[in-house]
Amino acid sequence: MRLQLSPELSAFREEMRTFFTTEVPQDIRDTVAARRHLSRDDYVRSQRILNAAGLAVPHWPVEWGGRDWTPLQRHIWREEMQLACVPEPLAFNTSMIGPVLAAFGSQEQKERFLPATANIDIWWCQGFSEPDAGSDLASLRTTAVRDGDDWVVNGQKTWTTLGQYADWIFCLVRTDPLAEKKQRGISMLVFPMDSPGVTLRPIELIDGSREVNEVFFEDVRVPSEFLVGEENRGWDYAKFLLGNERVGIARIGFTKRLLAQAKGYAQEVTVAGRPLAEDPRMAARIAEVENELVALELTALRVVAHSADGRPHPASSVLKLRGSELQQAATELVVDIAGPLSVTSFADGGSEVPEWARVATPEYLNYRKVSIYGGSNEVQRTIIAGTILGL
Template structure:
């Protein structure tokens, strides 16, 4: 397989790199460099900058605001965004609900929602996981009962990221319990201001508010907000998760962390020299870089195969990207933690949130431990790695 980029692709990479250097606001750039958390206002501002450039939704069909870029150009764009580093566009909007609407939504839904999703005028969250129905998504129990032109919803969703910022939720609900659990699931769009809908925060161990519980108490949702057919939501959800996992390898994130770890190791004291002088540390860095190159090659193979055929059926090989990509994100975060050492121990929640000055130096070390622990979740979200192995065993190996 030839991994060399064409002259046109190299020129495109340079164009993207120059844009990120010029267009990313200085305050957001500082947060990205320090590993601080972005505010909702930061993410809205950056996504609208990309939207104005026409780059907010690279993978969408061109008719609905896509760029018309090749799969390789899309990969280059995302890698450069991660390496800059710059904030990602809101995945719930760009990688999840947008592609589902383009593939399965009505023309009216597409015209109304897609421009607002791309510009982040509408912030979407994902209503999938429930108590007792996380990785086993088909076990969900939130019920929707048809009442004329509405569904009446009762139940609970859990670990709903950014629900406290969201304007809308794309949600799986059970509309029929008579058949297999994968059947009888319907896909709805729910206005977060609807009466009877309650959002409660879940504060994680680092003091950050990212996830939530969401409760539905006789929430009325118009039938017009249903995506596709009633009881076909499982098919649409599988398509969504296939899109999510294809980008979840995040090779650029791991590359950026390894690069950062190498740069820091060359100035962090160790014995009579610096940490980079330690051959064992350099061996660990090299081992991660080798794994990253293998993952990148696998990603390019998947891109090449997906470019050759268009289908709404997710490629099970994206599960490989999800598994290995999440493992390498965690390994690269561990490298940074090793570099920071005891300097990573203080927890400065305000600094992590990007408000106020650091309580102590070096400020670059103060976000490394929280981000290392936060990286543990990437092997769970989007379907746990154990579930991904089951998918591969069934779909690829035929077990």
């Protein structure tokens, strides 16, 4: 038992902090700090700077740009990035399809896609969920039928985040409708979003944002070389991918920063002549969320310090579950601090309301998603009850 980071890890943390706060353009970090939406160009500029420094895909195999870091180093890298308001490397590229291609793709696929994926020369989007296949993903119905050297894809995907920016999609399709187990008839295909027969329709969310889309496929022809791994093994690759998706999903650095900002906002708002931050109930509420966050951060450290053998620590489901709840608690706190100012979301030129109060409610509403995506919190409870408690 030892509390302090080793001198090497302290130096590593300092190196990360210095890089993120000095090398990533201030305008991008300001946009993140103000919780405005990033443009496609912001994501690309930021990730290319990280990639040039070897900081975009440290968790990939070394030959494709990985750094062979320990789980604890990766944790520090991610936390420092979030604390410094640096956009994380695009998850669809770096956490999802990249590791799948590195593990299961052909040599040609690796050479063609991995460098471009790390450098975001290709922007990927995810074609997993369907209108009737959410948490029950294996029920997906989009089909791919072999026709000569091509697969012909028909069906519909949904919740495709930032699909409007995407160059390529990685997609789960049903290739054996007669398979005994529905999981066994699924394959993974990749193809360009501008393939004939692909249509994208944005879905407006409750905060007014358009970050997710429906994607329709009508006789989309995909050359057979774009099958990932083996036919009908797509479910295994999807499980591998989703396991990676949950890594870092707790976003402790994000919540920590938002809570620090909330303390500042609570100083700006005055109640009966005193800063709201001095109200005992408000201060206790901030202290409670902060203490929960400390507990979560310590749990994350326990998990990363003990998953060196590659197998996740049993407590890792706690990270997704509680991490999402605390992100939501922090966004809710900011709405409550804003009080009546929280309704001013769409004010612009003529309004005196500070920007933080205007974005508070859209962010709070948007963040209802975090307990749903990446395996809903109910899925996490099922995992905990089943695999940990044996229920």
